[in-house]
Amino acid sequence: xxxxxxxxxxxxxxxxxxxxxxxxxxxxxxxxxxxxxxxxxxxxxxxxxxxxxxxxxxxxxxxxxxxxxxxxxxxxxxxxxxxxxxxxxxxxxxxxxxxxxxxxxxxxxxxxxxxxxxxxxxxxxxxxxxxxxxxxxxxxxxxxxxxxxxxxxxxxxxxxxxxxxxxxxxxxxxxxxxxxxxxxxxxxxxxxxxxxxxxxxxxxxxxxxxxxxxxxxxxxxxxxxxxxxxxxxxxxxxxxxxxxxxxxxxxxxxxxxxxxxxxxxxxxxxx
Numbered sequence: 001x002x003x004x005x006x007x008x009x010x011x012x013x014x015x016x017x018x019x020x021x022x023x024x025x026x027x028x029x030x031x032x033x034x035x036x037x038x039x040x041x042x043x044x045x046x047x048x049x050x051x052x053x054x055x056x057x058x059x060x061x062x063x064x065x066x067x068x069x070x071x072x073x074x075x076x077x078x079x080x081x082x083x084x085x086x087x088x089x090x091x092x093x094x095x096x097x098x099x100x101x102x103x104x105x106x107x108x109x110x111x112x113x114x115x116x117x118x119x120x121x122x123x124x125x126x127x128x129x130x131x132x133x134x135x136x137x138x139x140x141x142x143x144x145x146x147x148x149x150x151x152x153x154x155x156x157x158x159x160x161x162x163x164x165x166x167x168x169x170x171x172x173x174x175x176x177x178x179x180x181x182x183x184x185x186x187x188x189x190x191x192x193x194x195x196x197x198x199x200x201x202x203x204x205x206x207x208x209x210x211x212x213x214x215x216x217x218x219x220x221x222x223x224x225x226x227x228x229x230x231x232x233x234x235x236x237x238x239x240x241x242x243x244x245x246x247x248x249x250x251x252x253x254x255x256x257x258x259x260x261x262x263x264x265x266x267x268x269x270x271x
Contacts, residue, residue, distance in 0.1 A: 068101045069093070077104070088175055089116060089251040116255040125247035127227045128234045132242050137221050141213045142198050147191055149240070155187040156264040157236040158257065160212055161227050163195040164204045168249035169231045173210050175254045179261075180211045187238070188261060193218035195230075233257060237264040 069082040077085075082104050085091045090112050095102045107115065128134060136150040149157070160176065162169035180190050192212035194201045201216045215221070222232075227247075235244040235257065244260035246253060 062099050072105045116252045119252045122246040122250040122253050125232050125245045127225045128242050128245035130242050133240050139215045142216050153240045154238050155189050158190045159234040160192045161222050161232040166230045172249050177211045193221050195219050235260040
């Protein structure tokens with residue numbers, strides 16, 4: 001299958017819809033062929049806005065599967081290698097005039113920060129309201145640890161609602177794992193709420209580690225908050241108040257998650 005889509009149209013879609021993409025359970029029972037089509041379309045919608053273009057793309061579009069992308073060392077990258085790199089927002093992708101080849105280079109820390117601050121804040125979810133206090137839930141993780149939201153007050157809580165068959169959920173996992181490493185030893189609790197049964201989650205985690213504490217069969221919790229799009233994120237401060245929330249995956253979702261956690265940690269609940 002060849003993926004060849006007009007870039008200008010996709011760029012316009014991405015500009016006018018900054019939330020970009022949220023996955024629903026609609027696709028869970030589709031066959032593999034349709035899943036791959038949807039997965040590739042997600043990639044294009046997700047990453048075209050952060051391509052660096054010095055000339056107009058061809059009218060017929062860019063053939064992503066034939067596009068040759070090399071890293072700074074000159075190594076030819078597979079599509080499933082360079083797309084996630086570009087998705088992180090930490091890289092700059094530049095095309096040749098014919099849009100048949102491209103080079104991808106990592107941004108400096110300063111350039112990355114400027115880029116993220118210049119990008120619109122991710123779209124808000126309809127499930128959580130900033131400034132509100134979510135209702136309590138009690139559940140055990142797949143490792144048997146008991147999680148009770150109310151008893152986590154005094155710590156910053158980061159919630160992620162996802163499911164195994166959700167492409168954007170899977171896409172962000174490596175970056176979320178990096179995020180947890182940044183806050184090791186600090187008063188931050190990362191909790192993933194998966195819709196799937198425990199066996200399905202455990203099987204998935206064998207090949208794709210996800211460093212949040214994981215609650216399986218989390219559909220009742222998702223329904224409790226009215227969550228319909230995935231992934232959905234929420235950051236709660238030490239008082240249990242929502243200080244950041246978003247649905248879907250945008251190029252700067254992980255940046256704003258990190259910023260929100262740092263700000264919540266710096267707050268003094270007693271004041």
